[in-house]
Amino acid sequence: MHEKVLIKEPATEKTFRDTEDYYFPAYPQEPPHYPLSKTDEEEGGNFFRSEDMLVNMGPQHPATHGVLRVVLDLEGEKIVKATPYLGYLHRGVEKLAENMTYQQFITLTDRMDYVASMLNNFAWVRAVEKLMQIKVPERAEYLRTIIAEMQRIIGHLFWLGVQALDIGAMTVFFFTFREREILIDLFESLCGARLTYSYFRIGGVDSDLPPGFTGKLHKFLEEFPAKIEEYDTLLVQNRIWLARTKGIAYISGEDAINFSLTGPTLRGSGVYYDVRKAEPYAAYDKVKWRVPLGKSGDTYDRYWCRMQELHQSSAIIKQCLEKMPLGPIMAEIPGMTMPPKEKVVTEMESLIHHFKIASSGMKVPKGEVYCGTEAHKGELGFYIVSDGSGKPYRVKVRSPSYIHIGALDHMSRNYLIADLVTIFGTYDIVMGECDR
Amino acid sequence: MFGGYLPSNYLPIVVFIIIAIAFGAGTIVAGYLVRPKKTYPEKLSPYESGMKPFSDARTPFPMRYYIIAMLFVLFDIEVVFLYPWAVVFNKIGLYGLIEMMLFIAILLVGYFYAWKKGALEWD
């Protein structure tokens, strides 16, 4: 008997916004075959009369967040179709991973989403740990949570500044960078780098918090709500901002799921999905926090979600700082994780392990693993195929920016060019991650 | 030439226009002598975000702009009528006031017609 397979219909061309269907006649299956003359076939077949203007937006454009290229089909200023073209920042990160040990690849994940490198590190080490089934010590889990949430705040601040700048509110950009600077200074004291941190290690983290770190962080967290208020006064109490964000780039929860959007972009449509809650990792299940959900699925709701996440992130950090136990920050599994430096210089076995891991990689079991981590943009996942050697056989990155771009056409149709820049902003795309 | 009336007040304006044009043209000509002139096809191609343009930019554009221009002409005529009326308002009294109110009322009828017809909608 034929089994009934329940597959959700993919989002159709028609949404509530399209009152007329003027793009392409919808062909459910094969397009009907019209015999073409030979010359016609060479020319590319039939096409329809159109008064639209085809415009390139990007790769060299001040508002496309790097090198995204979108070919716009414009009718006056209205977007009839928006086709993103990717790959202008493709560096072959996935392929490079195949020639690197698992430990070495951490530095390359920094270069993917350079706005929030820590979260990339986190996603990668989590995937590798899942593959190797390493249990990370508790203090390291708390440290990771604190750092990841700090990075989430940085990412959201960056997003807020850029989104506001795209809409024309220049001052917010500088204000958010002021706060971002404080956190980046903290990261600098933590691991020496300001942009590409490589702080996470497989099995733990690189170092414990430096002296004075918690004090500064507490001070920041105390001042932060007032700063969020400041952004809100500049934006939410501003009618122009509301007019530019409310009802713009609407996407229904169902469509958002079908486009596999994640993160605030999905939660803005009211879908409750957060990897931190769905399959808790690190210390997220040990602290109290809530997932902000939007109602109407427009740019404003996604903005609201992210602003609330700033509050939630600070709450998580505060609780983690309180609850964080003392203890080791690296798992010690011989042959799998790097032994600590003190042991390397004193013990023979550790020296050998260190040498083995550094030269030929870790002992990784054969198998495949997918592990998603909630980055500030959405679910950042790594799919690793291991053949049992020290280097991954194949790595696939599920980058939220890339997935979100898939919904660009759907979300931008029938809006104006001016709204397109808000839509780039609302995804929070970073081309380094999108093209990898 | 001006029926015996020489608008000497306007003479400085003519002089100013000439000087302003001379300033503009002079700066460009002077710049021509010192600026570099190294052109190649890529530099001369129109900007389209770093890609080759799809087509000529001189394509038909929507009627919307044309309607706005027509409405503008109508209303601008009204503004032109209002200026002299405002200046002599004290002299022409009630008659002038009612006259202009009627004029504005007629224009408002047209304005609301255009509004209802959707000429002022952008989408």
Next chain:
Amino acid sequence: MEIGLKILVPLIEISVVLGIVLFHVAYITYFERKILSHMQDRLGPMEVGPHGLLQPIADGLKLFFKEDIIPAGADKIIFSIAPIIVLVPALIGFAVIPFAKESITIFGLTFKPFITDINIGILYIFAFASIGAYGVILGGWASNSKYALLGGLRAGAQMVSYELALGLSIIGVLLLSQSLSMVQIVEAQNRIWFVLLQPVAFVIYVICAVAETNRLPFDMPEAESELVAGFFTEYSGMRFSFFFLAEYANMILVSCIAAILFLGGWHAPFKFLEFIPPTIWFILKVYFILFFFIWIRGTLPRVRYDQLMKFGWKVMIPLSLANIIVTSIVLYIVRG
């Protein structure tokens, strides 16, 4: 001799006014950058000269020595003259602006505080200001670039829409002053400034002036996050700087008009403050409005194009018409 003097005095006045205007245009860019920077927790230009004071000169020189590119597909003649069409109206508007109260006499020559006082002063400014819109549209069209074309179209539609409300907003002032001459309008504000009698008109005027000069939040024609640079995307070097100059000259011009029509021109706000020269008062008022322009640029996001047009046609024009009707009726009753 007579005729020689008649030409000589305006010539000197014109060169002085042109010099002053260009100087202020150069330095308003500096002030804008400085004020914005300090609003945004940064320093702004600091390198060229003390506190970056020579930055405008450096910018001007750089633009002067820049290559002037005319794109291959452009309409060469229109492309070349469009910047001048924009620049000239912005400059010659200053011909009727009265900067001070009394004439000064140097070497037996009497210099009036304005280049000329014509009896249609304000009409003259608006008439020439509309020509500027042609330059913008032609410049956008001639570039043969889609961004420039879209920017030019936007600019054209925006400028004509807001010109209407701008023109209508000052009719209330004209009803009060019973004159189109700038000097007489200022003198009519001897007792009370028109901003107090015509507050609605003042608000409409300022909003429309921002839209007319294409400044944020109404900088649609050159919205850099959408249209890169709008109608002057293809312009470079001196021609680009003409658009730039014109924008800032227009800003100063509309501020001057606002100071004259609404803020009492050279009049001091209170009797006891009259020891300060009238010119200083005038400049202070102009810079107050200019600061306001820069301030809203630091505060507000950009509106969308359709919202801008709707606002212009559906709010500003009815409001200014209503203002005229109310003003004229009240005036008729008061004056009998």
